[in-house]
Amino acid sequence: MAGQAAVRIRRAIALVNSVADEAGDEEITPTEIAEAIRDCLELTEVDETSNVRRYLGEALDAVSDGMPADFVAMTLYAALGALREGASN
Amino acid sequence: MGSPHLVHALPGGAQLVTESMPERHSTSVVFMFGGGSRLEDDRLAGVSHFIEHLFFKGTTRRPSPKEIADAVEGVGGFINASTDKELTAYWTRVPSEHMALGLDVLFDIVTNSRLDPADIERERMVILEELRMYQDQPQDFVQNLFEELIWPDHPLGRDIAGTEDSVSKLTRDDILEFADAHYRLPNLVIGAAGALEDEDILAAVKSGLSLRSDLESDQPVLAPAPLEGPRVLVRRRDTEQAHICLGARAFSYLHPDRHAFDLFNTVLGEGMSSRLFLNIRERLGLAYDVHSFSQKHRDTGYLGVYIGVDPKKAAEAVNAVMAELRTLSETEVAPDDLARAKEFTKGRLRLELETTNGVAFWLTYQQLLLGQIKTIDEELALVDDVTAADVMRVAQEVLSGPIQMSVIGPFARDSAFRLAIGA
Numbered sequence: 001m002a003g004q005a006a007v008r009i010r011r012a013i014a015l016v017n018s019v020a021d022e023a024g025d026e027e028i029t030p031t032e033i034a035e036a037i038r039d040c041l042e043l044t045e046v047d048e049t050s051n052v053r054r055y056l057g058e059a060l061d062a063v064s065d066g067m068p069a070d071f072v073a074m075t076l077y078a079a080l081g082a083l084r085e086g087a088s089n
Numbered sequence: 090m091g092s093p094h095l096v097h098a099l100p101g102g103a104q105l106v107t108e109s110m111p112e113r114h115s116t117s118v119v120f121m122f123g124g125g126s127r128l129e130d131d132r133l134a135g136v137s138h139f140i141e142h143l144f145f146k147g148t149t150r151r152p153s154p155k156e157i158a159d160a161v162e163g164v165g166g167f168i169n170a171s172t173d174k175e176l177t178a179y180w181t182r183v184p185s186e187h188m189a190l191g192l193d194v195l196f197d198i199v200t201n202s203r204l205d206p207a208d209i210e211r212e213r214m215v216i217l218e219e220l221r222m223y224q225d226q227p228q229d230f231v232q233n234l235f236e237e238l239i240w241p242d243h244p245l246g247r248d249i250a251g252t253e254d255s256v257s258k259l260t261r262d263d264i265l266e267f268a269d270a271h272y273r274l275p276n277l278v279i280g281a282a283g284a285l286e287d288e289d290i291l292a293a294v295k296s297g298l299s300l301r302s303d304l305e306s307d308q309p310v311l312a313p314a315p316l317e318g319p320r321v322l323v324r325r326r327d328t329e330q331a332h333i334c335l336g337a338r339a340f341s342y343l344h345p346d347r348h349a350f351d352l353f354n355t356v357l358g359e360g361m362s363s364r365l366f367l368n369i370r371e372r373l374g375l376a377y378d379v380h381s382f383s384q385k386h387r388d389t390g391y392l393g394v395y396i397g398v399d400p401k402k403a404a405e406a407v408n409a410v411m412a413e414l415r416t417l418s419e420t421e422v423a424p425d426d427l428a429r430a431k432e433f434t435k436g437r438l439r440l441e442l443e444t445t446n447g448v449a450f451w452l453t454y455q456q457l458l459l460g461q462i463k464t465i466d467e468e469l470a471l472v473d474d475v476t477a478a479d480v481m482r483v484a485q486e487v488l489s490g491p492i493q494m495s496v497i498g499p500f501a502r503d504s505a506f507r508l509a510i511g512a
Contacts, residue, residue: 077401078509081404
């Protein structure tokens, strides 16, 4: 699997999950989640596998639109899965 | 070896198929009528299923459900019925010496039903509850939604039981009119299997035939219109799990590649050694329940995949399923995998035909829908003839059609799902 992109997507998922699970003392803001997703989008790796950039874009839109955290997490997991499928081809 | 079954043309256009299984203690008899929910327009949606329920409410000779049940259960037998999209079946399985009784009860319910107005109202409430119950079972309801996508605006895409609106409005006249039009001898195939003498059952059947033998006209059976493209239907519910059905139109039961299609389905998602189970559940841990299924009708069919998954993993699971489908359309199945799928398919068929009931249904279904009967050996040989190249070609053909997907779960929008199937 593409290394750096997977690491950054997992980090974004962890942030979203901590909101979804209402875990941790520190409040995570949508801005922080959006920043984490933008970090992923900065990598050229995400263009090497089809749909990864599009899922990340959808996730970013979902954050901007105030969609539930679970939905954002699902879209990020889909990006991660697409990256994995791309690596296995 | 000759065919173990006999086919008799009966007066009025009905047919009788028998198979003697002298070593058994039971005889099963099936009355199968061509028709089913596919022949219903929107207004009459659910009437075939409604009639099937009402036929057990009482006849002129056995005026209550209890008397119908007692007649068969009193000798240890079973009686039941089912409505499908292209047929309705009534069946009984009785100790062989009571074959005449079982046959008499079946004739009684399909010819002498009272269709009492009070029974109709009571049964209407039961069916409405049945429809609501399905809506509360997302793993079933998602398949209904999927069929709506596969056959939009067509009776095949509708629940066999109809809609709450149509069932609420069906009148006794509607019911009588539909039953009179479809419960006729040319639409009937009777199948019997077990410890029976062919001449005995032939004589008993002939003496019971009293349905009308004329047909008003050839019933127009409309083919579903072509699909316009991939579609996603998300029904938002706060469920703990996401329930997803995805798939595409596929082959009819008359298609020459139907056996290759069945093997494609088996390799993909039937059983715990299938690709979906091993890869999506065991290797990736994405879903608790993932399997494929198919439906075949006279001129169409579909391949579907069901996924029960953590909502967060829903789109990822869909992507993984799509990857498995693509693999099957791009790479031939390994010889060992194909051999395993063939043994699975053949074994299931042989197990189905262990009972007199299984044989009676098998014969009747073939005679009614296919117009000819293949022996089990002929059917098994057709499965054996399928090659890995056939399976890949079938997978390519199925996947060349637009993917349809229904989803029930806590989802605010469908973008991730649309992306997964290219909609």
